[in-house]
Amino acid sequence: MRIGIPKEIKEHEYRVSLTPAGVEELLRSGHQVFIEHAAGMGSGFSDDEYRAAGAEITDKKFLFENAELIVKVKEPLPQEYDFFHEGQALFTYLHLAPNQDLIHMLLKKKIAGFAYETLEINNELPLLKPMSEIAGKMAPVMAAYYLQKKHGGAGILITGSSGVKPAAVLILGAGTVGMGALEVSYGMGAIVTVMNRGEEKLKLIDTMYEGRVRTVRSIQDSIASEIGKCDILIGAVLVTGARAPRLVSRDMVAGMKKGSVIVDVSVDQGGCIETTKPTTHTNPVYTVDGIVHYTVANMPGAYPRTSTLALTSSTLEYIQMIANNGIEKSAAGDGPLRSALNTYKGEITHKAVAGELK
DSSP, X not given: OEEEEOOOOSTTOOOOSOOHHHHHHHHHTTOEEEEETTTTGGGTOOHHHHHHHTOEEEOHHHHHHHOSEEEOSXXXXXXXXXXXXXXXEEEEOOOOTTOHHHHXXXXXXXXXXXXXXXXXXXXXXXTTHHHHHHHHHHHHHHXXXXXXXXXXXXOOOTTOBTTBOOOEEEEEOOSHHHHHXXXXXXXXXXXXXXXXXXXXXXXXXXXXXXXXXXXXXXXXXXXXXXXXXXXXXXXXXXXXXSOOOOOBOHHHHHTSOTTOEEEEGGGGGTOSBTTOOOBOSSSOXXXXXXXXXXXXXXXXXXXXXXXXXXXXXXXXXXXXXXXXHOHHHHHHSSSHHHHHEEEETTEEOOHHHHTTOO
C-alpha cells in the first residue's frame, strides 16, 4: 500500500505520525511510504533520516495524489480538505464530535476515516492512552505556570512553602488523563481531590495513595460544592467518540476563587466546562469571570519528541494492519479497526459520532 505522512499544519503542532524506524517496518512489509518535506523536523527527525529508512520525500500535492492511506497526528484542517480524494483512508486523531465541517467533508469524499481515539480493545483505548497520559501530566504543570500573578493567576505556588499550604487541585475524571494529572499534582505537593462517577477508580486511588488524596463521587451537587474550594481545576472527562459532557456550568465558573486556573483537557471533544473554547500554543489562555482558562487543543504537541515516539510505538501495529489487509477488508472486519472506523463510503459508522451529526 502507498502510505502518506504529511507535515502537520495545526499551529505549533510539531509532532509527526511516523518515525524513521516506523518507516523501516512498513517497507519491510512491502509498502511504500511518502513523507512530506520537513514533516519530522519538529520532532527531531530529518529528511535524511527518512530517506535512509527508505521513504520518498515529496511535496504535499504529490503525497495526497498518490497515497492510498494518509496517516496524521491531528484532524485535517479546512485548508487540507481539498487535498483528499474519494476512496482514500485516513488514520489520525479525528475528534469528530465537535467538528461538523470535517464530518461532512469525510462523508462527501467517501473517506474511510479511522480515528485513533475510538480504537478500543477490551474496553481500553490504546491509541488515545499515550497522548492522554502526556496531556494529563502536562495539565498541572501548565496550571502551576498560569497561577503566576503576571498571567492573571492568584499568585499561589502549587508546591506551597514552609508554613504556607500548597495549591488545591480538583481533577474531574479518573481515566488516563486524570490519573496522569493526579500523579504530577501529588508529586508537586498539591492538595488533590479527584472526582469520578465510578467508585472502582476512586477505591483504587484510595489504596494507591493511602488516603492522602481526597476522592469524591462525581454528581452535580458535589461538583458544585467542590468547585469553589480549588485553585486549579483540571477537566479530564471522556465519552468515547462523543462530545464531552458539560459538568461545569458558567455559573459554577463564576463562583470559583478569582485567579484560579482551569485546564480543560477534554477540549478536543468539546470540553467538559461551559466556558471552554479551543486555544493554541501561541495564545493558550483567556480569562472568564476572573478565572484563567488553558484550553489548548493539542497539548502534547508542546513536547513533540516524547509524543511522537510514544504515538508511533502505539499506532504502528494498526497502520501495518490497514496496509496489510487493505482498506476494504480493514473497514469490514470485526477486529479493533472496526471500532476505529468513524466514516466509510459516505456513511457514519460509529454510533457516538452519528449522534453528534447535525
